[in-house]
Amino acid sequence: SVSEYLEEVRHHLLDNLDPFKEREGDSEDQPEGLEGLPKPQGPERDPFRVYGVNVILAHDGDSESPVIFETTPTYANLFGTIQRAYDARGGWTSDFMDLRGGSLLRADGGYLIMYSLETISEPGVWRALKRTLNHNRLEIQPLEMFYPFGGSALKPEPIQINVKVILIGDREMYELMYDYEEDFRKIFKVRVEFDEEMAMNDSVIAEYAGRLRALSEKENLWPFDRGAFAAILEYGVRRAGRRNKVTARFVDIADLAREANYEAKAANETVVRAAHVRKALSSKMERHNLIETRIREMIEEGTLLVDVSGQRVGQVNGLSVLEIGGYAFGKPVRITASAALGKAGLINIERESNLSGRFHDKGVHIIAGFLRSHFAQNKPLSLAASICFEQSYSGVDGDSASSTEVYALVSALAGLPLRQDVAVTGSMNQQGDIQAIGGVNEKIEGFYDVCRIKGLTGTQGVAIPAANVEDLMLREDLLEAVAARKFHVWPIARIEQGIELLTGVPAGNRNGDGTFAAGTAFALLDARLAEMAEALKEYH
Numbered sequence: 001s002v003s004e005y006l007e008e009v010r011h012h013l014l015d016n017l018d019p020f021k022e023r024e025g026d027s028e029d030q031p032e033g034l035e036g037l038p039k040p041q042g043p044e045r046d047p048f049r050v051y052g053v054n055v056i057l058a059h060d061g062d063s064e065s066p067v068i069f070e071t072t073p074t075y076a077n078l079f080g081t082i083q084r085a086y087d088a089r090g091g092w093t094s095d096f097m098d099l100r101g102g103s104l105l106r107a108d109g110g111y112l113i114m115y116s117l118e119t120i121s122e123p124g125v126w127r128a129l130k131r132t133l134n135h136n137r138l139e140i141q142p143l144e145m146f147y148p149f150g151g152s153a154l155k156p157e158p159i160q161i162n163v164k165v166i167l168i169g170d171r172e173m174y175e176l177m178y179d180y181e182e183d184f185r186k187i188f189k190v191r192v193e194f195d196e197e198m199a200m201n202d203s204v205i206a207e208y209a210g211r212l213r214a215l216s217e218k219e220n221l222w223p224f225d226r227g228a229f230a231a232i233l234e235y236g237v238r239r240a241g242r243r244n245k246v247t248a249r250f251v252d253i254a255d256l257a258r259e260a261n262y263e264a265k266a267a268n269e270t271v272v273r274a275a276h277v278r279k280a281l282s283s284k285m286e287r288h289n290l291i292e293t294r295i296r297e298m299i300e301e302g303t304l305l306v307d308v309s310g311q312r313v314g315q316v317n318g319l320s321v322l323e324i325g326g327y328a329f330g331k332p333v334r335i336t337a338s339a340a341l342g343k344a345g346l347i348n349i350e351r352e353s354n355l356s357g358r359f360h361d362k363g364v365h366i367i368a369g370f371l372r373s374h375f376a377q378n379k380p381l382s383l384a385a386s387i388c389f390e391q392s393y394s395g396v397d398g399d400s401a402s403s404t405e406v407y408a409l410v411s412a413l414a415g416l417p418l419r420q421d422v423a424v425t426g427s428m429n430q431q432g433d434i435q436a437i438g439g440v441n442e443k444i445e446g447f448y449d450v451c452r453i454k455g456l457t458g459t460q461g462v463a464i465p466a467a468n469v470e471d472l473m474l475r476e477d478l479l480e481a482v483a484a485r486k487f488h489v490w491p492i493a494r495i496e497q498g499i500e501l502l503t504g505v506p507a508g509n510r511n512g513d514g515t516f517a518a519g520t521a522f523a524l525l526d527a528r529l530a531e532m533a534e535a536l537k538e539y540h
Helices: 002-015 075-079 116-121 125-135 171-180 182-187 202-219 226-240 250-266 274-288 290-301 358-375 402-414 440-454 466-471 476-483 495-503 521-539
Strands: 067-069 111-115 164-168 197-199 245-247 311-313 315-324 327-341 345-348 383-389 417-419 422-424 461-465 488-492
Touching: 075 125, 111 116, 116 125, 116 164, 116 171, 125 182, 171 182, 202 226, 202 250, 226 245, 226 250, 226 274, 245 250, 250 274, 290 315, 290 327, 290 440, 315 402, 315 440, 327 402, 327 440, 327 521, 345 358, 358 402, 358 521, 383 402, 402 417, 402 422, 402 495, 402 521, 417 495, 422 495, 440 461, 440 466, 440 476, 461 466, 461 495, 466 488, 488 495, 495 521
Parallel strands: 067 111, 111 164, 315 422, 345 383, 422 461, 461 488
Antiparallel strands: 197 245, 311 417, 315 327, 327 383
């Protein structure tokens, strides 16, 4: 009780009067510290210090469980420490008044939230955190590496704590810790995944509006009108990649809102409008699109070969997406195929040059399976055909060009020229179905920009998988070009549709006797493969 404590203080004072007596020389200067160390100081300089009370944790009457977000999870910030001072005897000194609590103690009875990467990268933190959570006992001690001249004589009793620790990190970090740190799966048993996208509905739109309003009030931004909010929401939908989704990364939305507010102030406006949002997006693109601009210049100068008009045999425009520092843009790439008599089968030049990723290799194998299932039921495939991404030196991965490679191969074998004013994207399966791909907006916009540079003819466009129609969130200038029929977007679901679009010749269906309708692309291809099989048979 308080009275008992005061009684103990009285007895202690009577038994220890010497520190309070004035001594000769007290007014003289105290000795200086050793060179490079602070002037001596410590608890012996204050005789009343021993009667102090060190409150290392105070909830101040809070009835709710504490929730602590530790943004700097150093050893001292998490577990607490014992502060030390250099004394006149040339050593470190400390007492009970130097104990300092950390985030784990402040979160006792509640929750402690931290970022996983920062937590495990701090010296000494992870091992001590495991020990604390395994035994629910917190030991307040300094990390000895910070005090190489001697350990602390203080050994405070461990404190029994009950705290729930929440680590925030990405999936890769979780899997790494789960696989290689046995204690991790024992301590952190509950895993929760948060999606970066949300379904587009009225409640989510209202949430977006509420967050935008809160941001404006907190940071004194100009008010946003309906047009500005709609433009910001469109950006959120594009970030999500589907028209029925919107991004949950509000940090990106907040950045756009701040930049749009800046554009409004620069224009001497007092309300943020849609034009300011578009200007902010345009300015952001200009800050990141140096490489994209250089590629466009190389295409315009003819250094990178891309045709946007005419017809060529065994050549088609594919589309790729480059992402640099969070900025993604589409780039057309010339894909060519050649075929001759032989037994080598389908040759992936990228793979032979060690420039092909495993997903692209899979796409090439799917193409071979498609050819076997459609054209090698009554004869062997007696060919040596090669497929190449021209002027590509940094590697190719993904199967989004597998349908495009089929068009080039069919053209080379059947002798049918392909339209160069059409770019194609889409993966495929062995049955010839066109499958969805990623980056569809960037790919369409990339080819449109090249066509605009070289001159729009009114026939140019991009063929995309029909499954990607719901993903379209195109730029306003491109939408205007499509509305004016200066540019086109064709959704296709089967490889036959793409062949007819690119060649102007029907792909053809198989008759009851196993042959294809005369004059169709598949009939020409099948006849050519039969000739090659017969020629190879005669050759051997």
